[in-house]
Amino acid sequence: MKLKIVNKTKFFRSFILFTVALSFILLNIGNKSASEEIQNYKTITVNSGDTLWSIAQYEKNENNYYKDTDIREIVHDIKEINNLKSSNLNVNQSLKIPTNTIVQ
Secondary structure, eight states: OOOOOSOHHHHHHHHHHHHHHHHHHHHHHHHHHHHTOOOEEEEEEOOTTOOHHHHHHHHHHHOGGGTTOOHHHHHHHHHHHTTOSSSOOOTTOEEEEEESSOOO
16 A cells, blocks of 8 residues: 655644654653652751761661762752752751651
């Protein structure tokens, strides 16, 4: 069975429109399933003498979420999650730390 394309311009325009529409649908399906994942957090309170590095080291050793993660990435992650512009911490400051376990 041979198909003859009568109007090549119209065919290519339709093909491109179909491809773009299909791509848009597939991307939205992927984004929707990824956005439904819920991240759990625990809240810790900064004590005297705590640094981001010491907190990150503790989380690397005790928190399965950070298993096999470089400590520099953990420090960066904690800063990003808590909107910290610097590494300076204040006593009694609360920090959100991601975790794999459900914290109530």
